[in-house]
Amino acid sequence: MKEILLQKASRIKLLITDCDGVLTDGGVYYGENGEAQKRFNIKDGMGVERLRKLAGIDTAIITGEKSPSVVTRAEKLQITELHLFVKDKPQVLKEIIARLALNASEVAYIGDDYNDAEIMKLVGLTASPADALPGIKAQADYVCQAKGGEGCFREFAELIIEAKTDVSIAPAAVRSEVITLSNGRKIGKGEPCYIIAEIGINHNGSLEIAKQLIDEAVAAKADAVKFQKRTPEICVPKDQWEIMRDTPWGRMSYIDYKRKTEFGIAEYAAIDQYCKKVGIDWFVSTWDVPSVDFMEQFNTVIYKLASASLTDFDLIARILQTGRPLMLSSGMSTMKEIDHAIAFVNNFDPAYPLFLAHSTSAYPCKPEELNLKMINTLSEKYSGIPIGYSGHETGLATTVAATAMGATFVERHFTLDRAMWGSDHAASVEPQGLQRLVRDIRDVETAAGDGIKKVYESELAPMKRLRVNISEEYKDKQLAK
Structure with a gap:
C-alpha cells in the first residue's frame, strides 16, 4: 500500500491545503477589530520550506475563509498561490491546473471538512488530519498521525519529499550513459x-x-x-x-x-x-x-x-x-x-x-x-x-x-x-x-583492453621456447615464424 502511495507522491508538483485545521491548529482568536486570528504551527511552516527546497514543490492555499492572519502567514512562507473566501473550490482548482499547465495527477490536496470532498476527487493524491470528518478520512489516500491538525502539513510534506528522493532518482530508461x-x-x-x-x-x-x-x-x-x-x-x-x-x-x-x-x-x-x-x-x-x-x-x-x-x-x-x-x-x-x-x-x-x-x-x-x-x-x-x-x-x-x-x-x-x-x-x-x-x-x-582473452603475436615466440605442448592451432604459426 505504501508503495502505491509513494508512486503517487513521486508525481506531485503542487500541494494545496485548505489551511484551517491543516496549516493551523484550528484555534480561533479575536483581535481588537474582530478579525479572526489563528495560531500557526511552526512545523508546518518548515514543511512548506522543505517542500520547496528539497523537492521543488510549491504550496497553494484554497480556503473558504477570509482571515488577515492567513494572508500574513502566506506572505511569510512565500506562498503566492493564495485563494481566500472561495465558494467553489473545484472551479478554483481547475483554473490553477490550467494556468500552471499541470495534470490533475500532479496535484495533492489536504482537506478536513465536508466542503473538501469534491475537490479531493479531482486530484492525484489526498490527505487529511487525524481529526478530519469520518467521510473525509475515508476518502483520503493518507491520514496524518499527528494529533488534530497540528503538524499535519509537515507530515504529509515529508512523505512527498521521501517519494521524490527515493522513487524518482536517476530513471535509467531515459538517461544515456x-x-x-x-x-x-x-x-x-x-x-x-x-x-x-x-x-x-x-x-x-x-x-x-x-x-x-x-x-x-x-x-x-x-x-x-x-x-x-x-x-x-x-x-x-x-x-x-x-x-x-x-x-x-x-x-x-x-x-x-x-x-x-x-x-x-x-x-x-x-x-x-x-x-x-x-x-x-x-x-x-x-x-x-x-x-x-x-x-x-x-x-x-x-x-x-x-x-x-x-x-x-x-x-x-x-x-x-x-x-x-x-x-x-x-x-x-x-x-x-x-x-x-x-x-x-x-x-x-x-x-x-x-x-x-x-x-x-x-x-x-x-x-x-x-x-x-x-x-x-x-x-x-x-x-x-x-x-x-x-x-x-x-x-x-x-x-x-x-x-x-x-x-x-x-x-x-x-x-x-x-x-x-x-x-x-x-x-x-x-x-x-x-x-x-x-x-x-x-x-x-x-x-x-576489451576483456576478451586472446594470444598475441608477441607471445608466439615465447610459446615456442617455453611451452611443453603447443596446441594444433598455433603449430603452423610457429613454423611460419
Whole structure:
C-alpha cells in the first residue's frame, strides 16, 4: 500500500491545503477589530520550506475563509498561490491546473471538512488530519498521525519529499550513459576519461598566470581547464568582510582580497578566446545565481557545482534553466543529500544531462579518506549518470586508480608552483605532474583492453621456447615464424 502511495507522491508538483485545521491548529482568536486570528504551527511552516527546497514543490492555499492572519502567514512562507473566501473550490482548482499547465495527477490536496470532498476527487493524491470528518478520512489516500491538525502539513510534506528522493532518482530508461557536449565531445562509459585541469583561483587574479596555466594544460593534453566564478558580496559572509589579511598586494580586508582575485568580463572574454585558439575546453564552477547569469555570456560546455553548493537548490535551479550539462561534486555530503540534489534535477527533467563526481573535501586529502570505492557505489546507485572523481590528494597514483575503477572523468587542482601564495596551491598538481597524470591515465585505458582473452603475436615466440605442448592451432604459426 505504501508503495502505491509513494508512486503517487513521486508525481506531485503542487500541494494545496485548505489551511484551517491543516496549516493551523484550528484555534480561533479575536483581535481588537474582530478579525479572526489563528495560531500557526511552526512545523508546518518548515514543511512548506522543505517542500520547496528539497523537492521543488510549491504550496497553494484554497480556503473558504477570509482571515488577515492567513494572508500574513502566506506572505511569510512565500506562498503566492493564495485563494481566500472561495465558494467553489473545484472551479478554483481547475483554473490553477490550467494556468500552471499541470495534470490533475500532479496535484495533492489536504482537506478536513465536508466542503473538501469534491475537490479531493479531482486530484492525484489526498490527505487529511487525524481529526478530519469520518467521510473525509475515508476518502483520503493518507491520514496524518499527528494529533488534530497540528503538524499535519509537515507530515504529509515529508512523505512527498521521501517519494521524490527515493522513487524518482536517476530513471535509467531515459538517461544515456554517455553525454555529448555542445562541441561534440563525449563523456561516459566506453569513452576516454575526460581530464579536467582545475585552475580554480590559482591564477591569483592574474590573466597572464591564467594563460600560462592554460598553455601547460594543453601541453599535458588535458581535455579541459576549469575556473571558479563568485560574486564576493554574496559568497563571503558579512561578518568576514572587514577581517584584515596579508596578501601579495599588501594588507587588505578579506572582501577586497576576494574582489582582487575575481575575474570579470574582460578576463573571461580573453580566456574564452584563448581557449578557442589553443583548442581546449573551458568552464567554471559557479557559486551563486548572479555568477550563472554572468557566465551565460559565454558558450561553455558544462556547469560545475562545487561540493559546498550541493544543497543550494536556488543555484541548481538557475543552472538547470540554462540547459547546459551539470556536473555535481559530492564532497562533504551524505547519501541523502546527494539523493536530494539528484531528485531535484530529475523533477526538473528526468533526462537532464547530469554528471556526478565522487569527492572528499579535504585540502590536501589523506589517502585513507579518499574512499575510491564510492565510485562503484555511485555507479550502481545512479544508473545512467556518468560518474567521475574530483581529487584533492597530493599524489597521482590514486587519481589514476580512480580511472581504473570506472571514473569517466577526473578533476585535479592545477598550479604552476605548489609553493605559490594562495589557499589551493598546496593541494594542486604542477605542470610535470599533470603531464604524468594524463600519460598514466591514457596508459591505463590502453592496458584495460576489451576483456576478451586472446594470444598475441608477441607471445608466439615465447610459446615456442617455453611451452611443453603447443596446441594444433598455433603449430603452423610457429613454423611460419
